[in-house]
Amino acid sequence: MEIPLDQILIQTINGIVTGMILALVASGLTLIFGIMDVVNFAHGELFMLGAYVGVLTLAATGDFWIALIVATLAIALLGALIYLTTLRPLIGRDPLTTILATFGVSLVLQNFALWQFGPVARKIQEPITGHFQLFYLDYPYYRLAIAGLAAAIIGGLWLFLKFGTYGIWIRATTQDRVMAQAMGIPVPWVLTAVFAIGSGMAAASGVLFGPLVGVNSQMGTSWVLRAFIVVVVGGMGSLSGSIAAAIFISLLEAYASLWVSPAQAVIVSFIVLILTLLFRPTGLFVPTAR
């Protein structure tokens, strides 16, 4: 079957846009995993609740950008509370208990959203409504804006980790928690802050992606699944690995949906996941010198 070049280009752009959102979700997840070995199953629900806070703030203020900021801060605070009440008491226990705890939190949050907001999807009005001509398509500028914003947020996180004092604290804690404490770094505070940052990033992704799909209580589930695939394929705890893997997997899915339906294209991600676990379990995109 002959695939026209314009379709390949469109799918490349689509793949990069979804890949950037996925990278934003996954970098919060990988940041949390890297520093505290916590596999956060509630991450998708923080994404979903972020979108809902966005819906409510948008309804109250009418400004998308205020909604984005309010949702990020509110969910960051919620993340800190979840960490302090649910995960901190489990420090030093079997990792399985933290998995079960975050899974429990995810069920509670999902059902809370269903109870509060009902089963009907809500809409977030995109802040940028223009289109441009991409071959035979009217392609919305907003999709490109999402990719740019996600890249900016990830870039900001990278700068924060690389150059700030708190970035050094976070990286030192990731590498050797005991020695970080012995150097006077307030590790309990650092862990709470990292959980809050990761949660806030999930919320920002939820608000940014909301206009494309509609907001409902289940929307986090499929994203967190893909984010987990990305985190494993990219190398657990590696930020740059997660970003590369997010774009790689999204592009693969986008190209695959040229032949099969998008629902079936997801299979490609699972094939990549299985092959990674079989042949390169430390991750496809981690430098070997790590």
Place this chain on the structure above:
Amino acid sequence: MSIDAIIGPAPAPPLARQPEEPLLKVEGVHTYYGKSHILDGVSLEVGRGEVVGLLGRNGVGKSTTLKAIAGLVHPSQGEVLFEGSSIVHLPPHRVARVGIAYVPEERRIFPLLTVLENLRTGLDRGGITKARKTELLDKVYAYFPVLAERRNQAGGTLSGGEQQMLAIARAMMLEPKIILLDEPTEGLMPRMVSQILEIIGVLRGEGVAVLLVEQNVPLTLEASRRIYFIEKGVVRHHALASELQVNDPVIHQYLGV
């Protein structure tokens, strides 16, 4: 509330001064690792600016003593006093802030941080001016020129000796009143060993106390003012370093195989 707390302590009469309070005082500390009793009532003291050695065979609890002081293991019983106040229940990062720096046996350099970033883990804290930070960095770069050369290199790429220097330099960033040094010469070349001795001398010159755990007896005797001998989790003997020789029967008793 005592009367002293209200009106302040009565001024001590001249000539009848109390003996100077030790900087660090460990009193009857017990620790367990699982069910095994590691420390069985360790007591020792370190004065201000004093270098004190801790000698004993492997596995008698020397490293655990340092960890208990640093707050990294929690004593089940006993007291650790620093400048007269109890630090035994402080979390480790607060212990570091009161002026106790810990240099572990394995050095534990942050492998993916650069040399400078490793130093900044101790340097970037509240209440320190930018000028003071520069001053401290310049000082350790002067003592350890190799660290200045490699300031932008990842800590994990340094040699063993360089990592040991970085571990000590990093501890100095905290401007500690005491450094707990665990086997600093382990696995180092002889040239490096004499450099460690020099560094301990520099620290003493600056009024920083050192509690030194070592296997190298000549070095410990030369660096320290006093020596504690530890056996099965308890201090058995205590002597001035100047009264001991390398082949002293006491040393054979506690270190001989």
